[in-house]
Amino acid sequence: MDVQLLTYLFVGSSFALYIGIAIWSRASSTDDFYVAGGGVHPVANGMATAADWMSAASFISMAGIIAFMGYDGTVYLMGWTGGYVLLALLLAPYLRKFGEYTVPDFIGTRYYSNAARAVAVICLIVVSFTYVAGQMRGVGIVFSQFLNVPIFWGVIIGMAVVFFYAVLGGMKGITYTQVAQYCVLIFAYLVPAIFISLLITGVPIPQLGLGADVVDGSGLSVLEKLDRAMVDLGFGPYTDGTKETIDVFAITMALMIGTAGLPHVLVRFFTVPKVSDARISAGYALLFIALLYTTAPAVGAFARLNFIETVHDTPYAEVDDWFRNWEDIGLIGWVDKNHDGAIQYAPGAAFEGPPVFDEVARTEAGARKVINPILHSDNEVYVDRDIMVLANPEIAALPGWVIALVAAGGLAAALSTAAGLLLVISTSVSHDLLKKTLARGISDRQELMYARIAAATAIGIAGYLGINPVGFVAQVVAFAFGLAAASLFPAILLGIFSKSTTREGAIAGMLAGLVFTFSYIVYFKFVAPENNVSEFWLFGISPEGIGMIGAIINFAAAAIFSALSKPVPEHVRRLVDQIRIPAGVERPHDHP
Amino acid sequence: MSENNSETDLNRQSDTDRHQAYWRANLRLAAVLLVIWFTVSFGFGILLVEELNQFAFFGFKLGFWWAQQGAIYVFIVLIFIYAWRMKKIDHRHSVDDDEESG
Numbered sequence: 001m002d003v004q005l006l007t008y009l010f011v012g013s014s015f016a017l018y019i020g021i022a023i024w025s026r027a028s029s030t031d032d033f034y035v036a037g038g039g040v041h042p043v044a045n046g047m048a049t050a051a052d053w054m055s056a057a058s059f060i061s062m063a064g065i066i067a068f069m070g071y072d073g074t075v076y077l078m079g080w081t082g083g084y085v086l087l088a089l090l091l092a093p094y095l096r097k098f099g100e101y102t103v104p105d106f107i108g109t110r111y112y113s114n115a116a117r118a119v120a121v122i123c124l125i126v127v128s129f130t131y132v133a134g135q136m137r138g139v140g141i142v143f144s145q146f147l148n149v150p151i152f153w154g155v156i157i158g159m160a161v162v163f164f165y166a167v168l169g170g171m172k173g174i175t176y177t178q179v180a181q182y183c184v185l186i187f188a189y190l191v192p193a194i195f196i197s198l199l200i201t202g203v204p205i206p207q208l209g210l211g212a213d214v215v216d217g218s219g220l221s222v223l224e225k226l227d228r229a230m231v232d233l234g235f236g237p238y239t240d241g242t243k244e245t246i247d248v249f250a251i252t253m254a255l256m257i258g259t260a261g262l263p264h265v266l267v268r269f270f271t272v273p274k275v276s277d278a279r280i281s282a283g284y285a286l287l288f289i290a291l292l293y294t295t296a297p298a299v300g301a302f303a304r305l306n307f308i309e310t311v312h313d314t315p316y317a318e319v320d321d322w323f324r325n326w327e328d329i330g331l332i333g334w335v336d337k338n339h340d341g342a343i344q345y346a347p348g349a350a351f352e353g354p355p356v357f358d359e360v361a362r363t364e365a366g367a368r369k370v371i372n373p374i375l376h377s378d379n380e381v382y383v384d385r386d387i388m389v390l391a392n393p394e395i396a397a398l399p400g401w402v403i404a405l406v407a408a409g410g411l412a413a414a415l416s417t418a419a420g421l422l423l424v425i426s427t428s429v430s431h432d433l434l435k436k437t438l439a440r441g442i443s444d445r446q447e448l449m450y451a452r453i454a455a456a457t458a459i460g461i462a463g464y465l466g467i468n469p470v471g472f473v474a475q476v477v478a479f480a481f482g483l484a485a486a487s488l489f490p491a492i493l494l495g496i497f498s499k500s501t502t503r504e505g506a507i508a509g510m511l512a513g514l515v516f517t518f519s520y521i522v523y524f525k526f527v528a529p530e531n532n533v534s535e536f537w538l539f540g541i542s543p544e545g546i547g548m549i550g551a552i553i554n555f556a557a558a559a560i561f562s563a564l565s566k567p568v569p570e571h572v573r574r575l576v577d578q579i580r581i582p583a584g585v586e587r588p589h590d591h592p
Numbered sequence: 593m594s595e596n597n598s599e600t601d602l603n604r605q606s607d608t609d610r611h612q613a614y615w616r617a618n619l620r621l622a623a624v625l626l627v628i629w630f631t632v633s634f635g636f637g638i639l640l641v642e643e644l645n646q647f648a649f650f651g652f653k654l655g656f657w658w659a660q661q662g663a664i665y666v667f668i669v670l671i672f673i674y675a676w677r678m679k680k681i682d683h684r685h686s687v688d689d690d691e692e693s694g
Contacts, residue, residue, distance in 0.1 A: 066660075071641075074659040078633050081664045085629045088671040089622045093678075207661060211651030221651035239645070239656045248638050274689045276679055283671035290664050297660040580615055582682050582689040 006404035007146045014184050014408045015161055018415070021180055022165030022173040030448050033170030034101040034427055040175055040271040046284025048178035049268045051185065051416035053080075053259075053289060055131075056138025058296075059185060059413035064388030066300030067307075070230075071241040073300065075248055075544075079255025079481075081286060081293050086260040088282035092269040094496045094579045096278035099586050101270065102424070103263045103488065104432040110495040112572050113503040114437055119510050121428045123487040124263045126514075128421045129461070131264075131480045135418040136466025139411060145329060145390065146407035152467050158415060159463040166419045166426075167455045174419045175271060181412040186291055188409025192393045192402050193295045196302050199396055206298035214305075226305050233312065234347050234378070238301065244534060250545030258481030258547055261489030264420040267427070275582035303388040306395050311381065312345040316365040319343065322394035330355060331384035333370045338380075341365045348377030355382050422462065426455035479521050479543070486513035486550025494558055499576050505562030513554030520546045614685035621677055625670045633663040 040048070058080070066073030098106050103124060108117025136155050143154025165173045190206075197209035201222060214225050227237040236242060243251075259265065268285075269278045310320055316334065326332040333355025334343055341364070351372040358369040370382075390410070393402045430451035435442055442450070487510045494501040494509070521543045524532040534540050541549060578584070636644060637659035644655030652661075682688035 071656060071659065074637060077660050078637055078663050081667055082629065082633050085625070085667050085670050089625060089674055208650075210661075211649075211657070213651070223652060223656070239653050241641075245638060249634060252634065252638065276675065276682065276689055279675040279678060280672070283668065283675055286668050286671055290668055294661055294664055577611065580618075581611055581687045583687040585689045 003400040003403050004148070006400050007407045010401075010404040010408040011147065011411060014180075014412060017180055018161065018177045019164055021176045022169040025172050025176045026168045026170075030101075030431075030444050030451070032172045033448055033451055034431065035171055035267075035270045039273055042272050042277040042281035043284050044175070044179050045268060045272050045277075045281045047182040047288055048175045049265065049281070049285035050288035051178040051182035051412070052268055052420040053265055053285070053417070054185065054292060054413050055417035056135055056142075056410060056414035058292065059189065060138060060142075060389055060410050061386050062389075063296045063299040063303065063392075064385035066297055067304040067388050068385050070236075070238040072243045072248065073297065074241075075243075075251040075255065077293055077297060079252045080259060081290060082252070083256040083259025084282055084286040084289070086256060087265070087269075088279055088286075091260055091266065091492055091496070092278045092282050093275045093582065095266060095492070096269050096272065097275050097579050097582060097585055099270075101267075102427050102431055103266050103492070104428055105436075106495065107488075107491055107506070108432070108436065110572065110575065111491075111501075111503045111506040112569060113507070116491075116503055116507050116510075117432055117436065119507055120488065120491070121432050123483070123510060123514055124428050125425060126518075127262065127480045127484045127488070128264060128425050129458075129465075130483075131262075132418055132421040132425070132458075132462045133465035135414045135421070136462050138414040139418070140466055141386075142407055142410045142414070146403075155463050155466040158411070158418070158466075159459050162415055162419050162422065163456060163459050166422050166459070167452050170451070170455075171267075171271060171423060174416075174423055177419070178416045181416040182288060185409040185412040185416075186288070188405040188412070189292050189389075190295060191405060192396070192398055193299050195398050195402065196306075196392060196396045197298060200302055200305070206295045206302075210298040210301055222301055222305065226301055226308075229305065229308050233308065233345060238304065244540050246540050247534070247537075247542050247545055250539075250541040250548045252545075254485045254545050254547030254551075255481050257489045257551055258483075258485035261484035261487070261492065262481075263428075263484075263488065264417075264424045266492075267424055268420075273585075275585050299389065299392065303392055303395070306392075307383070307388075308345060310395065311343050313342055315342045316367050317341070320395070320397075322391050325394070326384075326387050326391055327368055330357065331387050333357070333372075333382040334367050335370050335374055335380055336363060336365060336367070337374065337378075344378060344380045346378035346380075348379045349375050350377065350379045350382050351375050354384070418462065422455055422458045425458045426451050429454040429458075479525075482517050482521065482544065482547030482550065483514060485547035486517040486554055490551050490554040490558060494555070496576070496579060499568060499573050500562055501558055502562045502565045502568050504565035505558040505560075508561040509554040509556075509558030512557040513550040516553050517547055517550035520550075610685055611687070614681065614687055617681045617685070618678065621674065621681065625674055628666065629670055632658060632666045637663050 062076055065076065095106060100106065104117045104120035107120035108114060136158060139158035140151035140154040143149040144151045165177050193206045194204050197206040198204050200214060201209040201212040202215045203209040203212045210222055213219060213221050218225065223239055227239055230238050241248065269281065272278050272281050323332060335350055351370060351374050353372060355370045356372055358371050361369040363369055390406060393406055430447055434450055435447050490513065491506050491510050524543045641655035641659060644658065645653040647654040649657050
């Protein structure tokens, strides 16, 4: 069978599986819709959390980013895993004991204020929408590259599938679909990684292969060989970073506390039966996530090595087919600056921006003719970082079914995250905004209906953003973490660990953190991008890492305003005492 | 385990005292684990990376290994240790959630 047909088969059957699960586990009450009835096994919840968490960015982009960043890619590896330690030790067990449906529920009740609840809803919606738009775009890209479906229709199909199981099944449907999606995506990630590790090092475990010797008889390990190859080409060594230490520190911290403050991850821990289950479930979640996250640096290093060896100094006429295939899609571009007919790879950009091609003309060597302004560097080749994972099976000449598997895995990663995000958006609208604030006293049935309408609307908006990307969607996704770190994480943490943080303190803290971080990012990314270099940054911290400072400002504002305002009421102090004790945990419910 | 002999004392104390002792034990454990969390990630993986890179470790530079592999493994172990130790601490202070299952 050809690759195209296999891909249709794999993607089609995985979609059929998700829809089947959705029908089997559809929600019949708000309890089911919001927290899957509160009866999810910790291991299943761990898998669902892993799928919820690992997005198109983790599956498709991360290994490619690491391949091109080397040591600096560490910020994503540690930043997107270390947050689970904070989640397990500081947040998840207490939020589970609190026992309501949403994160704004906790903020609103703990800070005895609907204003605090509303601020939390705003933070949640800003964070979740920036994130979800990137997912729908990921769905569109996978469809267009593997199935030759235009991005528009790719997004529409993705929306239809998510609509079906998120709107019908709610949290219950999403949970069990995510378990299936985790299995699909991890299998699709590990199979090519194992093949490539075997090919390059003869070691079947990529985590060990990364440190093993290359099988070319040179006696060098993968990383030594890669370091030398990079230095020969004029790059710095792969295992040394180029970012300032303070910036690496800040980005890692912002991603960690941002992870712990992401509502669609937090809410997953509302679905397990007990407090002790919430703790252990975070452990399983990280275990399942780490399977991919410890493989990614190996995939990245192998891919970079493979890329240098197969491309550099190779005549265009002899280069492997995958190079031309990705050139056809426009994710690779080549200009023969020295007119030797061969591809030279070196530091610096080959030309301005992503390649734009002449519609018909070809160069003498037969390549597509790039019409961008050429830049002064020895580098002749543009390569989109995202193709590393997607092209890896082709680069390593793996069988067609592996390529088809990667397509199904990428879709599983994007759809599972999109569904989780859409659910928290719809929940916060129907539950926090309508039921608790604007339309008090609506019945359970009405609330469920509003939740479904909100989910459908959110899917529509996300799909629109996927089809008409705002241009900076990919960048904005990374900033969702900074915003979560600066707004929600400190408010939740103080809510549990400090009985003296008042309503005024929490609101001032969240607003100060959110406004500061948002302004810093908008200034450097959109208002004055020409100033976005370390000499203008506050303490040398880039917009990606500024969430750490935002969080500190949040804590400081909370402390000052708490000291100036009326003390926390006695019934709230008792509530905090209750949250700290695992005994007496109940199924999630509405506090009257 | 040294606290076993004080178990009977704890039972006699009022709920509030018992809960406060429980909370202190919890904070102590969390603090120890967070120090390890910080040391392996921000310490070994970022602040000390260049010093550690002078040592070889299974084909890796040691600092690079901590940053891209080792820290993640330790994170997993820390969460499971916390879950396992807390289960014991819950039980010792009679605040465990075993009877009530949803």
